[in-house]
Amino acid sequence: MATGDRKTTQHRSTQRVLDILTTLSEADGGLTMAEICRALEAPKSSLFPILHTMADANFIDYDADTTRYTLGLRSFLLASSYERAGGIIDIFTSSMRELVDAVDETSQLGTLDHGRVLYIAKVDSAQPVQLKSNIGMTLGVSYTAIGKVLMSDKTDDEIKRLVGEPLTQPTPKALTTMDDLLREVHEVRETGFGYDREETTPGVQCIAVPVRSHGHVTYGISVTTPSYRLTDEKAALIKSELTKAKERVERVLAP
Template sequence: MTTAADTLREGAFQPVKSAGRTLDVLEALADGTGPRSLVELTRALGIPKSSLHGILRTMMKRGWVEADATGTRFGLGVRALQVGAAYLETDTVTGLLSGVLDQLASEFGETVHLGRLDGPHVVYLAKRESIHPLRLYSAIGRHLPAHATALGKVLLAERADEAVDRLLHWPLAALTGRTITDPDTLHAELATIRSRGYAVDREENTDGIVCFAMAVPLQSPATDAISLSIPASRLAATTEDRVVVALNATLAQVRAARPLLPTP
């Protein structure tokens, strides 16, 4: 029997223009740049100002969008927070991995992330803060280019190079002077990750921060990964080996807990 979800995946439908525009507005307001004016949104999205004004008013009435005190700049409303929180609360993997994230954070005292591949990006689903004043700034829900993070690279390495090339947006953006942007260099990096089983971001996302990540073995190819982010100034000669041992031990626990997940 063909379900509605099957039909959507097969592309056998015509997108609803108004719904698409509404989602475009939500995604634009969620990109982390802060409140946007009507003119800015019109330019960014290519939606006529009159149509955009009606969409914004409707979204404000439903609590998805809020205006500032001047009424000229718009940001996400509390309804978006409620839906985002509901996603995390009902996500089986996030709940399953909560304990191992706590364990890693306790052992190292450094920032720990759970990330999920989302197209050419990786999005933070959960985090545990470092105990140190000097730490990586991050926020749950934040999107980063997959090619510039340990989380993203280890998940890209789960896929063939051809699939990676189709997934990413070329040319690749450089977040720091160390970000890998050359296709051949990236392919070689992914081959190394596949061979050794973990990824390292050596200040490719943020200057001064080194990250180590392994994919979560709950499905193949993996869609989730766990990372530890450590300021380069706190790295010792044995840090990488210690982190790899800890991540391997953590993921062994995850494999043991796999039967707890519902069958897709």
Template sequence: MSASETPGAPQVKSAVRTVELLEFFAGRPGMHSLADVQASVGYPKSSLYMLLRTLVELGWVETDATGTRYGIGVRALLVGTSYIDGDEVVAAARPTLDRLSDDTTETIHLARLDGTNVVYLATRASEHYLRPFTRVGRRLPAHSTSLGKALLATHPDEQVRRLLPEKLERLTEHTITDRERLIEELHEVRERGYAVDREENTLGLSCFGVAVPYRTPARDALSCSVPVARLTPAHEQLVKEALFDARDRLAMATRHL
């Protein structure tokens, strides 16, 4: 749902357009021409140009050397950083993330459900040499990640149906693209207490995720990512046990929130 479709109080069109523009740039790294931006957002070219120039002057949008291509500005980074710095769950999770990283020696994530996506709030890099790990602030489809599936499993089936389309985006050949099949898997997630992404988001990588039950339905989840080549049955069991322990410790640390 876009900002202009959000139900509730009457909206100011210019404010809605500003937010939608910033979300456009946040979701598409790099620089974009005016024509490309207009094709995506659909605003009249003249009003779009004036809005972009205003955002450039304020530092929320940047231009290239030619002044004809646009991208997200540094002020957006400042706002994102302040969100992370001020979040009580992120602060409470730091000792838990550090210990989980030590216990597993793998890449650890804390993420939050945001609509149909998960947003990464904190990470701990693996002790092993790997490809670059997921950045804080990155958004990924919930249905293709262990974090997202762990969080979706805390919602009733009908709510999941309202949230997700029937056909889901395919990220790899292993991604579940049928909503009803995903819901069937969410039943299993509820029973066993954890979710698994076996190369559904990134080839060569398996991830295990648990929701943190400091509220219902859950908003945040923890995950551990392991390269398939290193995922033995014994190591998988160690990761699951470490995640359950981390979930319980973080649930205790956030029980007052």
């Protein structure tokens, strides 16, 4: 069938669903209804019922505070089914295994979901470590190392809307004010590293790096270790190997 013939047989509403998913996947921080309409060159009257249905089915999310649409959990789960069959997760876990072999500590991979860190992969080391997070679990962004690196691409105002106040404090060492959180996110932008200094679990620390895909921070890779094993030398090794893991993955993800 010729390309022109195939175009005439496309189902318009189905094509718009696909166009919406594609457009949102490329938009860091989501899009408003007006922005989606402009991107798709379609009227609000035709897109609104489609967006409403997709949101009801959790393929996209709508934030009433920001009036923005983002990809939803069911879209992520669909992507995950591909990843489990040998897609992007395999790229990450391969690099994370090299990281774990080098530092002998557990590594995790996370992404943002509904304003929280969703943990989507983990590679364990032979060393014991107590973790509150596991694959499929979510934790807050303000007290996790991965959460802080995932926010490093956002403006201060976006972070304030995402996190809200008061900040959640799982342990006494968790950050208490928005100013403290913004200061740490600024540190991520300057140094490339985010930290959880016993903020999630007493006696356990974490160092993370942001991973960019198509120019945006989309993932965070971390190394978690008990505080008593985190000497200055060990911290330097972890940061060096995290940087290598990040660079390996970003080379593959680069468009």
